[in-house]
Amino acid sequence: xxxxxxxxxxxxxxxxxxxxxxxxxxxxxxxxxxxxxxxxxxxxxxxxxxxxxxxxxxxxxxxxxxxxxxxxxxxxxxxxxxxxxxxxxxxxxxxxxxxxxxxxxxxxxxxxxxxxxxxxxxxxxxxxxxxxxxxxxxxxxxxxxxxxxxxxxxxxxxxxxxxxxxxxxxxxxxxxxxxxxxxxxxxxxxxxxxxxxxxxxxxxxxxxxxxxxxxxxxxxxxxxxxxxxxxxxxxxxxxxxxxxxxxxxxxxxxxxxxxxxxxxxxxxxxxxxxxxxxxxxxxxxxxxxxxxxxxxxxxxxxxxxxxxxxxxxxxxxxxxxxxxxxxxxxxxxxxxxxxxxxxxxxxxxxxxxxxxxxxxxxxxxxxxxxxxxxxxxxxxxxxxxx
Numbered sequence: 001x002x003x004x005x006x007x008x009x010x011x012x013x014x015x016x017x018x019x020x021x022x023x024x025x026x027x028x029x030x031x032x033x034x035x036x037x038x039x040x041x042x043x044x045x046x047x048x049x050x051x052x053x054x055x056x057x058x059x060x061x062x063x064x065x066x067x068x069x070x071x072x073x074x075x076x077x078x079x080x081x082x083x084x085x086x087x088x089x090x091x092x093x094x095x096x097x098x099x100x101x102x103x104x105x106x107x108x109x110x111x112x113x114x115x116x117x118x119x120x121x122x123x124x125x126x127x128x129x130x131x132x133x134x135x136x137x138x139x140x141x142x143x144x145x146x147x148x149x150x151x152x153x154x155x156x157x158x159x160x161x162x163x164x165x166x167x168x169x170x171x172x173x174x175x176x177x178x179x180x181x182x183x184x185x186x187x188x189x190x191x192x193x194x195x196x197x198x199x200x201x202x203x204x205x206x207x208x209x210x211x212x213x214x215x216x217x218x219x220x221x222x223x224x225x226x227x228x229x230x231x232x233x234x235x236x237x238x239x240x241x242x243x244x245x246x247x248x249x250x251x252x253x254x255x256x257x258x259x260x261x262x263x264x265x266x267x268x269x270x271x272x273x274x275x276x277x278x279x280x281x282x283x284x285x286x287x288x289x290x291x292x293x294x295x296x297x298x299x300x301x302x303x304x305x306x307x308x309x310x311x312x313x314x315x316x317x318x319x320x321x322x323x324x325x326x327x328x329x330x331x332x333x334x335x336x337x338x339x340x341x342x343x344x345x346x347x348x349x350x351x352x353x354x355x356x357x358x359x360x361x362x363x364x365x366x367x368x369x370x371x372x373x374x375x376x377x378x379x380x381x382x383x384x385x386x
Contacts, residue, residue, distance in 0.1 A: 008032060008039035008105060009084030009165070012061075012092045013074035018050040020094035020205060025059040028088075028098035035102035043092070044078030046070070052092075072180025076173060079165065088162040093205045095128060096160040103198045104162035113167040113193035116153050116185070117160040117200030128204040137218050144222065145182065148229040151189040153197060157181050157221070160200050167193055172297055178217040179224045186228045190300050228299065234286035242279025248272035249361075253354055266353040273361040280365060284372050291379050317373025324366030331359030 010028040014021060025041050032039035043056040043063050053063045066077035079087055086108050090096040096117070107115040124134060142156040159181065171187040173180060188195055226233045248264075249272045251257050257264040287308075293299030335355045339347060 004038065006040040006084045007037045008035070008086045008088060009082035010039060010041045010098060010101070011044060011075065011078035011082055011087055011089045012041065013044045013046060013071060013078060013089075014048055014052050014056070014092045015046040015074070016048045016050045016052060017092035018048070018052050018055055021052050021055050021092050022059045023094050024090070024092050024098055025056060025061045027094075028090075028101070029060065030099045031088075031101040034099065035105045037105060039084060040082075042078050042082050044074040044081070046074040068176065070176035070180075071178050072173070072175045072183070075180055079168065082165060085165060086162060087165045087168070088160075090160040095203050095205050097201060097203070098160075100200070101160075101162065104160075107196055107198055108162055108164060111194060112196045114163045114184070114188045114195045115161060116155060116195065116197045117158040118155040118197040119158055119200060119202040120155055121197070122199030122201045124202045125204050128202045133218075141182075141218065141221050141225070144225055145185060145189075148225055148232050149186055149189040151185055152195055153185050153189075155197065156185055158200065163188075175224065177220060179220045182221045182224050183228075186225065190228070192300075228293075230286045230289035230293070230299075234282045234289060238279045238282025238284075238286060240279070241275045242283065245272045245275025245277075245279060249276060249358060253358065255354075256350070266350055266357065269354065269357050273357050277361060277364055277368075280368065284368075287376070288379070291376075295379075312376075314373055314377040317376065318370050321366045321369030321373060324362050324369060326366075328359045328362030328364075328366055331355050331362065335359065 010032065012021070012024055012028070017024075021043070025043070028041045029039075032041075041056075041059075041061040043053070043061045044066050045053045045056070045063055046066050046069060053065070056063050062081075064078055064081040066074045068077075075089060079089070086105060088098075088101050088104055090098055104115045104117070119129070120138075129138075138155065138157055142154055145151050145153065145156045161184075163184075168184065168188070171184070171191060173183050173187065175183040185195070249269060252264060252266070252269040252272060257268075287305070290299060290302060291305060294301055294305065335352055338352060338355070
């Protein structure tokens with residue numbers, strides 16, 4: 001390389017991969033030659049005890065020891081130690097063909113920031129992926145990712161991918177485990193990076209016990225997808241609950257509601273008001289989660305929330321909360337007066353609860369609005385003092 005830094009670094013995370021590691025390194029070296037680029041192979045060893053580091057060194061790779069356990073930790077350590085402008089990452093189990101990485105590098109040269117392999121487009125060898133993952137897990141999680149983040153990626157969890165090193169480092173990826181793969185795509189999508197896919201193949205690796213645990217790792221991937229999307233986790237369910245509960249509350253206020261042979265009365269009204277309260281809480285949680293994600297660097301800036309701090313002041317929230325409290329107190333007073341007309345005796349619950357339940361709901365909403373307005377103002381202190 002004539003003393004110049006390599007243009008491409010192939011990063012391979014490794015934990016006890018002595019049986020297949022040398023083949024992967026040889027294929028990666030062949031792939032760099034085929035692509036016509038200067039490159040290096042970096043093996044990020046995650047504490048192997050089977051001689052993998054020595055095998056990697058003999059094969060011509062540079063070994064980087066990563067103490068913190070986990071697939072994501074190993075990859076992050078390898079990427080940080082890589083010297084290339086581009087990074088190609090892939091597993092050390094010889095299921096991906098590193099000798100065919102020229103297409104990934106060409107896609108980066110075309111201006112893309114992240115190039116994902118697509119195993120469903122390139123081909124999956126029989127027995128290389130469990131049927132549960134191939135038919136259900138990967139397609140569903142990838143579809144959820146496309147829906148939540150408007151990502152073009154159809155194979156979220158392909159282990160063979162390439163990217164501009166500086167672009168990915170700016171994302172601040174932190175997941176220590178297998179969900180690191182999803183975090184990369186999520187944050188790249190949220191940051192507006194240019195993403196494309198190229199077909200790749202997945203081969204079986206006989207005699208090797210896979211590190212993947214389908215149910216545990218699948219849940220961790222899904223959890224990460226939801227945590228990075230407050231809209232789908234909190235906002236949309238909250239809006240549906242709140243609107244549906246409010247509509248049902250209005251329908252039940254005048255009297256019982258007959259739907260065919262079914263008669264909805266005050267017991268349904270109680271659940272309708274509860275839906276309004278829960279929906280309100282979820283919507284507010286969506287706002288708080290978005291603000292927290294922005295301040296901690298998990299989520300990109302949202303100009304709409306910045307404008308919210310300028311328009312919705314603490315005093316506005318307190319005034320709205322006070323109005324709701326006043327409505328709840330007025331309804332409660334009306335119910336007490338009506339009870340007094342019966343000498344505080346037996347009540348017509350079907351009538352009185354139509355006042356008491358919504359009034360209690362207004363009291364809770366009013367108190368929540370005042371308290372949450374103070375908390376929202378607290379979250380915005382830094383922006384207002386800037």
